[in-house]
Each structure stands twice: as C-alpha cells, then as structure tokens.
Amino acid sequence: MKIENGNIQFEYLSAVSSSSIGDxxxxxxxxxxxxxxxxxxxxxxxxxxxxxxxxxxxxxNAVISFNKLFA
Amino acid sequence: MKLYFNENxxxxxxxxxxxxxxxxxxxxxxxMAIDISKLRSILNGxxxxxxxxxxxxxxxxxxxxxxxxxxxxxxxxxxxxxxGIKNIPDGISASPNHINTLIAIFIAFESxxxxxxxxxxxxxxxxxxxxxxxxxxxxxxxxxxxxxxxITHFKMASVLLEQLAYKSNPECQxxxxxxxGAGAD
Numbered sequence: 001m002k003i004e005n006g007n008i009q010f011e012y013l014s015a016v017s018s019s020s021i022g023d024x025x026x027x028x029x030x031x032x033x034x035x036x037x038x039x040x041x042x043x044x045x046x047x048x049x050x051x052x053x054x055x056x057x058x059x060x061n062a063v064i065s066f067n068k069l070f071a
Numbered sequence: 072m073k074l075y076f077n078e079n080x081x082x083x084x085x086x087x088x089x090x091x092x093x094x095x096x097x098x099x100x101x102x103m104a105i106d107i108s109k110l111r112s113i114l115n116g117x118x119x120x121x122x123x124x125x126x127x128x129x130x131x132x133x134x135x136x137x138x139x140x141x142x143x144x145x146x147x148x149x150x151x152x153x154x155g156i157k158n159i160p161d162g163i164s165a166s167p168n169h170i171n172t173l174i175a176i177f178i179a180f181e182s183x184x185x186x187x188x189x190x191x192x193x194x195x196x197x198x199x200x201x202x203x204x205x206x207x208x209x210x211x212x213x214x215x216x217x218x219x220x221x222i223t224h225f226k227m228a229s230v231l232l233e234q235l236a237y238k239s240n241p242e243c244q245x246x247x248x249x250x251x252g253a254g255a256d
Contacts, residue, residue: 001092010088012095014102016150044132046073047185052089055074059093062177063155069206070158 001056074182075139083114097155104151113142122225132186136179137229143175144219162210166217183236188243200239
C-alpha cells in the first residue's frame, strides 16, 4: 500500500465490476480524509486505529490466524 | 479511524481496502479481485435503514458488526480465491461463498475486539479479550452464515457475535440470573 500525492494505491488488489469480470484495474482511492477520528461515547463503539497501515497489518495477521486455525 | 461507521463512507472504504490489502500481501504474484462498487454498496447499505429501533448511534457493537457481516456475505465483493490461506477444510471450501464469509467473519471479530460497551447501570465496559474459537465451531459458523442476507440473518448474527464475545469476556455480559432446568433451590 502506497500513500502518495493524496492517493492511496493498493498493490495487492485489483478492481473488477460485476459487469466486466476480467477487466482488472488498479485500486486507488483519494487519501483526503474526514476532519477527525474522535471516538464517540455512544453504546457499542469499535476501537480506533491511528493509520491505515494498522489495518493492513490486521489483514496480514488474518492470514496467519486462518492458517493456524486450519493447520 | 474505525473499520466501518466512520464519519463518511470513503473512510470506511479505505479501512476495508487496507485490510484486504494486508490479506492480499500473501498472494504470490497475484492480486485479489475486489468489486469496488459492491464494497461501496455494502458500506452505504449498512448506514441506511440500520436495523435498530434507536438508530445507528445507539446500537451495540454487536449489531454494528452483524450488519456489516451479513451485508458483506450477501454482496460478495471478493471475486477471487485467497491462496495465502492454506488447508481450508472441506466443510468450508464446499461453500461457493466461503472466501467472502471467512473475510466478513474476520472483520466482524476484529471490529468487536477492543470495543466499548456503554452500560447504563454498570458504566463502560471494554471487550479486552479476542474471540477464541475451535476449528469445529468455526466450520459450523461459516456453513451457517455463508448464505446470510441482511433480512434473514441480521438478528441471529448479532446474537451469535455477542455470545462469542461474552465467552472470552464474561465480565462484559449482564449477570446470568438462572440456570436452565436446575429446578427450585
């Protein structure tokens, strides 16, 4: 995952659409984000992370967890 | 930033794509095929007509996780296999929708870990322990959820996630008051 010039490029994903399976395209989204990531005190709020790289690591950990579960 | 239900759908999309990127990291010389329009549809869908009487803001983390879970499974945004996950049991791989089900369950579990539960009587409680599960139970859960839709499975998925979280975090549940079938003391 690369974050450059206001864009995020996902290196290990390709975009397809239901109407054009097989037409791969790079997956990019604008990096511009909302003004704040403050946690609300409403019932049942998920924890927050500070940057996208933590979610990427979460995904890597997912594969490790599945491989342990299925070993 | 949270996994979903951020201030806008674009932030939700970035978070989910970052997780999928991490999963795709293990694919040798391949990329995971993602239907972005379906992913956007999921993230918009879970915000509209949220199935809770008091609305999204007052819903529990379990209802939030469950609604994401069933929308993701129903929409099937992942369009390729995930070769980095090895030895998927036959009981799971037999389902044509097992990849989306696996990833939806994983994301739901991750969103519950560390979440706060606001209890009016007992104050805030935090889900400090991750959900733990046996392979046997996991296979059954994947089988049971692989055909989930928001209409048919939301409520039961919500209860399931709640009970799985309470198994690892018993202090977070309301105090059990009876033992079924035990008779009078």
